[in-house]
Amino acid sequence: MVGEIKIAGVVKRFPQQDAPDVIALSGINLTIKAGEFVSLIGPSGCGKSTLLRLIAGLNGADEGKLYVDDEEIREPSYERGLVFQNPMLFPWLNIHDNVAFGLKARGIYKQKKTEVDKFIELVGLATFQKSYPHQLSGGMAQRASLARALVNHPKVLLLDEPLGALDAFTRMNMQDELIRIWQERQTTMIMVTHDVDEAIYLSDRVIVMTPRPAKIESCIEVKLSRPRARSNPEFLAMRSKILKILNFAGNEKEPTYYL
């Protein structure tokens, strides 16, 4: 199995004008096993997206190091695919060419042509090969951008709130789709999300982060068998546990009256 991520003492600062640096990450240590599905959850400003960008190689750490399979991360690579909240499909390419982009950029499109059709089919867009991004709905565009990242057979798939812009029903469908793809491909998945239910529903482990200073508060293993039921009592218990860590459980005041 490949795709193990090691994060060792990572610090990231954003320099400000006329103000002390913003510390986006303060000493993060984390190991993500190969083939694991991990969610990063926490309020805005906790550095979860920054951490994802460091793993992708889009930004460098100020201190500490990040490794994929013991190899240091220095720059972006097709081995670490990235999917944003906004699908960011190239509007000038149709769906087929969008998905084929990675293979063409790496100069291996001719040998792996069939992969493109395979992944478009995997995300259920076979009849939209020739459509342009502006002709697709939000959910379809996000599926296309998943296929675009997957066609490169990345060791790790980084998902930055991939379902954040979708309506509730499309979202639940896409969650099942993600699980299906993950089980089929065995790729390491790291997902940033704001949604506690989503994190529990999908992940092997939920990493809860807190801001100021931005750090990992706790790692919660989700030991529920898949497919998971959102109404399972253990699911709900885990949900309130995470909410409590995030201080969203509400004040434990005595109700003023009982029914």
Place this chain on the structure above:
Amino acid sequence: MRKLIIWLPVLSIILAIVVEVMMGNGGKHATTKQPYFLYLLAGLFIIFTTITITSYFNAKAKLWLKERDLFLAATFLFLNVLNIITKKLGLLPVIYFPSLDKIISVIVEDRTFLAICLASSGKLLFTGYFFGAIAGFATGIAVGFSNAASYWINPLIRVLGPIPATAWIPIVLISFPTSFSASAFLIALAVWFPTTVMTSSGILNVQNAYFEVSSTLGAKKYYQIFKVGVPASMPHMFIGLFNGTCASFITLMTAEMLGVKNGIGWYINWQKEMMAYANVYAGLIIIAVTFSILITLLFKVRDHVLVWQKGVIKW
């Protein structure tokens, strides 16, 4: 009422024919070898009667006509009025406002010479446009992607760019070996500036996330420039090309009127000095038709290239 309106263009043509045939020629206009205006009206009559009748059973013809019936009728009425105030009544100075017969006769009888002039203008325009557009793309891409290029070239663009290409005529005409190369250079300069500015600003406006996504998909720097930056800034580039096209027309005409010894601009200037105003109008009509065809062609190319954002931007 609607039924009558689609016949208005044809009625307007018939009215013009009646005036042309029935009314006496009051002005002191020289007669032409053939009644060319009448030929034109007859031709239009046949064309528009056919179209109008076709529109009863062809939806496409119907739509085409419906969209412009009043405008066409008004245009033919305008020709009719023009004919009345020149040839029929002689209300305007004969020398500056020749009859329509005379203008059409120039286009018909002088056609070989006009075609030579047009070809020579065309050669000059395309040579200059081609090199100007290529140079514009190249500098635009360089300035958009490279900080060093931006540092050294940007001030040059800012100082030289706004100078109208035609202002260089006195210097350029004496420093180039031929007037052709001099004019081609001026046209290239006129096209270069807007193309450069729009291309570089287009590239600078491309969302960074597109470059980030492409780098996580395995694209290296040059692949990103030509497969992400360039296509993403294509809409801007076309606006630059469009502005460049207009600037190139102006420069072409000015260059031909001042230095070059052939071409349609030179023809107009030469005929003006000979007080042959019918020839001047003929030249203007040919320029109008040619340039509007060229602009339409550019639009067609743009629609083809930018099919992915159809309906997103409009000119």
